[in-house]
Amino acid sequence: MRKLFVILIAALLGPLYAVAQGYQITVKLKNYTSGKFFLAHYMGRTTYLADSADVSTTGDAVLKGKEKLLPGIYLLVLPGKQQYIETLIDRQQVFSVSIDTADLVNKTVYKGSPDNDLFLGYNKFLFQQESLSRSIQTQLQTAKSAADSAKVLPLQKELGKKIEHFRNDFITQHPGTILSTIFLAMKxxxxxxxxxxxxxxxxxxxxxxxxxxxxxxxxxxxxxxxxxxxxxxxxxxxxxxxxxxxxxxxxxxxxxxxxxxxxxxxxxxxxxxxxxxxxxxxxxxxxxxxxxxxxxxxxxxxxxxxxxxxxxxxxxxxxxxxLIGKQAAPLEFKDSSNNMLSLYKTPAKYTILVFWDPTCGHCKTELPRLDSAYRASWKRKGVTMVGVKTEGTREEWLQFINEHHLSGWVHGSDPQAATNYRRLYDVYSTPMIYLLDDKKKIVAKKLGVEQLQEFLDRDMARSEAQKH
Missing domain, CATH: 1.25.40 (Serine Threonine Protein Phosphatase 5, Tetratricopeptide repeat)
Structure with a gap:
């Protein structure tokens, strides 16, 4: 599972740049004479590195590339990676920015980037609302009753309306800009x-x-x-x-x-x-x-x-x-006495098919719980337990069965993997549990004991209702 995610995210990032004439962001940092300056971008809610540049002794850094960056919200990350400012990238990708860490909002200045001048105006507006926002949070944190919290609601609504009005006015006044696109999407x-x-x-x-x-x-x-x-x-x-x-x-x-x-x-x-x-x-x-x-x-x-x-x-x-609703794949295996058994020749109103490993820690916990539920409830409801060994020696398998008194189960193994059960039943971890109906159709899978109990109760109630 993790491996596939790595493949997906690596492919998603792919080339960071769109074909065009390139970008150049010239940065002037106050009180910096060395270090590494970074450019990062969002991909969803996660951020990824896009570029970096050394900071000169005069506090300058130049980020540039031969191909244009894809549009979006980027992060200008200061040396040490403790502070950053968000910046907009759209059509205009050659500009400069002066940053003073004493006040990242009010002392940041852009040249040649109208989009970021507008974005900076929005951030300054939000900064002006900071005292009201902090007051609301403080009152909510110190509220001793629901009535105290309710008193804060008008302030919250007031702040929300202020921000909403700013965004709506901005969309009207600056249609077609990337910030208007973002504000519209937030509505x-x-x-x-x-x-x-x-x-x-x-x-x-x-x-x-x-x-x-x-x-x-x-x-x-x-x-x-x-x-x-x-x-x-x-x-x-x-x-x-x-x-x-x-x-x-x-x-x-x-x-x-x-x-x-x-x-x-x-x-x-x-x-x-x-x-x-x-x-x-x-x-x-x-x-x-x-x-x-x-x-x-x-x-x-x-x-x-x-x-x-x-x-x-x-x-x-x-x-x-x-998949749920599919017919379970045919499965033949040898029982503990080396007799051949077949899943489709094991009649049952319901079959709980468990692929397990006697050396697996999770299996050691779950199989006794499954057996307890089987003896207490499931057996009289027409459930047959079929366990298939995936790993471990024959001795470990039989010892576990005997120690935990799993005598009511149909036990089997396929030591030569002749049935190709790992692929057919997607057995990538254990225990892997399937619930099959009387026709051996998959009706549920990957459920724990409690979820199996709920599912069986619900399914049986539905079957009874249909009879009447």
Whole structure:
């Protein structure tokens, strides 16, 4: 899992620069006569190094390159990496900046960068609101009751309105600038009064359907800012129905909005791919497989090398056979007496299939807990426990079974890996647990004892309801 993330993030960063005529940022530092000056950029909410330069004895540093930087919010990081100022990069990429560490807001001066003059004006405005902001935080921290906290709400609203008015006025006065693009993306839809007869979901549906209206996904401007990742995270965690099929539809719709911007397409597809490949929630791997099959396999991930692409596709094809709703792969193994057994010839209303290792610390904890739940509840509900050894010696395997009295289980091993179970069941760690129905269809996986209990109770209640 970690290895795939490294591949994805390395590919995402790719070349830092867009083809054009280059950039040059000349920096003048007060009270510095040596050290290293750094230029970093956001990629989502994380920052990465873009360039660096030595500081001369006169406090000067020059950052330059032959190709233009991609637009976004960059960080000018002072020697020692303890202080920085944010700066905007857009079309004008040859400019100078004078920085005085005594006051990074009021004593910073740009020359040749109208975008940063405007950005500096915004930062000065925020600085002016600092005393009110600190007062609000202090009152909230010292509040002794809900009533005390409620008294602070008018101040919070006042501050929020001030900032909102500044941004709205800025958008009106400076349309088309990168800062206006950022401010527009930060806005959220204002839900109108519901029409007569509207149901209770009107506000949610309106907010969701208009969520991306003012987010510019047709250009590269938001990729190297924290804004886009924040918008994606909120949308897919708070607004999208937590169902793989619904998520796939929304993924495709958001990706479709990025088609005019290679960088936006690249970032959004990467974020969704990583988010759902590494999701801790059951069933979300289906979204990962969908993304790979729809965008990676046809060759749309243009930034990947063949080796990187193959690893991502291979990962998806490993997961694909054991998605929830799929028929479990045939599995034959030898029991503790060396008799051949078959998963499909082991009848059960439910089968809990556990791939485990007698030397694995987590298995030593979880298998006895699984067995306790099986004896206390699951057995009388028609559950059959099937355990398959993945590592360890035969002696270690049998000793664990005997010591923990796992006599009610069907135990097996495939020492020659003839069934290729590791690939078919994506057994990359242990214990790996699957819940199968009476037709051996996968209905749940990677669940602990409590989650299995809840799932079985819920599924059985639903089956009973359907009978009546």
């Amino acid at each position: 959220e839809p204002e839900v109108p009064q519901p029409p007569a007869g509207a149901d209770s979901s009107f506000a949610w549906r309106y907010f969701k359907s208009h969520y991306w209206d003012q987010v510019d996904l047709n250009s590269d401007r938001l990729v190297r800012t924290p804004i886009l990742e924040g918008k994606l995270k909120k949308y897919f965690t708070q607004l999208v129905v937590a169902n793989p099929d619904s998520i796939m539809v929304d993924c495709d719709e958001v990706i479709a909005r990025t088609r005019k911007s290679k960088e936006a397409f690249k970032f959004v597809l990467w974020w969704l791919t990583y988010n759902y490949e590494s999701s801790p929630y059951m069933g979300m791997d289906a979204v990962f497989v969908h993304l790979v099959e729809k965008y990676y396999v046809p060759g749309e991930a243009f930034w990947l090398s063949n080796e990187q692409l193959n690893k991502i596709v291979d990962r998806a094809y490993t997961i694909a056979p054991n």
